[in-house]
Amino acid sequence: MKKSEEGIFYCRQFGDFIFQSFARYPTKVKSMKRIISTALSLLMLAAICHANASKPGEKSEIYKMNRIELTDKTFSELFNAERKPSRSDPELMDILQKFIFGEVFHTGVLDMKQRELITIVVLAVNQCQAQLKAHAGAALNIGVDPIEIREAVYSLSPIIGFPKVLNAIDAVNCVFKERGIELPLKNAATVKEEERLKTGREIQIPTYGDRTKELLDGLPDNSHYIHQFLSELCFGDFYTREGLDLRTRELLIFCGLAALGGAEYSMLSHACGNLKAGNSSELLVAAVIQCAPYMGFPRALNAAKAIKEACLKQQKEKNI
Numbered sequence: 001m002k003k004s005e006e007g008i009f010y011c012r013q014f015g016d017f018i019f020q021s022f023a024r025y026p027t028k029v030k031s032m033k034r035i036i037s038t039a040l041s042l043l044m045l046a047a048i049c050h051a052n053a054s055k056p057g058e059k060s061e062i063y064k065m066n067r068i069e070l071t072d073k074t075f076s077e078l079f080n081a082e083r084k085p086s087r088s089d090p091e092l093m094d095i096l097q098k099f100i101f102g103e104v105f106h107t108g109v110l111d112m113k114q115r116e117l118i119t120i121v122v123l124a125v126n127q128c129q130a131q132l133k134a135h136a137g138a139a140l141n142i143g144v145d146p147i148e149i150r151e152a153v154y155s156l157s158p159i160i161g162f163p164k165v166l167n168a169i170d171a172v173n174c175v176f177k178e179r180g181i182e183l184p185l186k187n188a189a190t191v192k193e194e195e196r197l198k199t200g201r202e203i204q205i206p207t208y209g210d211r212t213k214e215l216l217d218g219l220p221d222n223s224h225y226i227h228q229f230l231s232e233l234c235f236g237d238f239y240t241r242e243g244l245d246l247r248t249r250e251l252l253i254f255c256g257l258a259a260l261g262g263a264e265y266s267m268l269s270h271a272c273g274n275l276k277a278g279n280s281s282e283l284l285v286a287a288v289i290q291c292a293p294y295m296g297f298p299r300a301l302n303a304a305k306a307i308k309e310a311c312l313k314q315q316k317e318k319n320i
Contacts, residue, residue, distance in 0.1 A: 071102035078116075078138040100293045108286025112142050114251070115290050117152050121252045122294040124153050124168035125160055125259040131294075132168060136175040146181050151188060151243035152252050158234040159256050159263075188242040197228065200236030207273045215265075250277045255287055258303035259295040267303060271310035281311050 065073065075083045075097060086093040105115060116139040123132040139149055149172055157165045173183060191199050212230055216223045239249065250273050257267040274284055284307045292300040 067098055067102035070106060071098045074101040074105050077112075078141060079134070080141055096293070104289060104293055107289055109280075109282055110286045110290060113139070113144050113148075114248075114287075116142060116144055117148065117248070117252060118255050118287055118290045119294060120149060120172075121152055121156065121256050122259040122291050124156055124165070125256050126295065127164055127167060128294075129167065129171045132171045133175050136172045137179075140175070140179060145243075146176055147185050147188060147243040148248075150185055151241060151249075154241070155238050155244070155249055155253060156256050157238065158230065159253065159260060159266075189237075189240075190242060191236055191240040196232040196236035199240055200231040200234070203239050204231055204235040207276050208269055211269060247274075247277050247279050250274045251279055251283070251287055254284065254303075255291050258288060258291055258299055258306075261295075261299050261302070264302060264306065267306040268309055271303075271306045272313060275310055275314050281307055 072083055075081070078101070083097060105112075110118070116135060119135045120132065120139060123135060136149055140146065150169065153165060153168050153172055156168070176183060176185075212227045213224075216227055239246075244252070250270065254267065254270045254274055257263045257270055271284065275281070285304065288300050288303045288307070291303070
């Protein structure tokens with residue numbers, strides 16, 4: 001199969017899945033047609049780049065497998081176990097596993113470590129503790145460093161708030177303890193207490209400008225604390241931590257915002273931030289596809305729209 005044929009094949013699969021999913025709800029489909037049409041143009045990018053997702057020598061082997069074989073192989077690699085039918089809901093679990101591990105995990109330019117970190121972020125945002133434990137274990141099985149897992153969860157603090165992050169990190173720590181990983185993990189902080197604001201803005205402004213300050217113009221004087229605290233906490237405390245490079249951190253934060261829902265303003269900002277950090281639109285679309293089974297297609301479509309708007313904005317800036 002040629003690369004162009006592969007792209008068309010996966011795009012058709014994804015398109016068919018969307019329209020079949022909403023076929024039972026025609027009134028909703030009508031209201032979402034415009035969003036779907038714009039999203040599919042972006043999702044096609046990930047389908048076309050599917051051929052580059054595997055390592056040399058693995059590609060032909062993967063393409064020889066059918067969806068069930070791919071599901072079994074991926075499930076075994078991630079969880080060190082064979083797939084077994086669910087005792088209570090075997091049909092749902094079969095659909096779920098074949099879609100996630102037989103299709104989604106093999107679509108786009110992400111590597112397995114990126115996929116698991118993204119999955120962990122979405123599960124943490126949605127407070128899916130049981131599944132979070134399973135994927136924290138899967139991440140360790142494929143070689144993700146415990147500090148990377150911890151930092152992926154920590155980075156969500158400004159997005160979902162500390163109580164939810166505490167819940168998520170508690171689930172992750174349970175897995176660490178079961179694996180004999182000593183806690184606490186090593187300190188990753190680098191910023192000095194008196195330099196949190198200065199350092200935070202040195203990271204924030206080049207990438208995002210002063211959009212938050214502009215947004216707050218016209219509000220009472222004490223609104224400046226929102227801008228200050230965002231710079232200090234999000235960029236000063238968390239962006240400066242070791243364990244994740246900037247591109248990975250930006251990618252995970254975008255996925256966290258996508259999973260949160262209702263954060264279109266911030267999601268567009270971080271889609272732009274990802275492009276400035278060096279993440280391609282193809283990578284962002286692949287990340288959205290990875291998120292979709294864990295957060296649903298409405299939020300995936302909103303994220304795809306943000307990517308499209310960020311790409312258009314970037315193109316306009318280049319043309320100025």
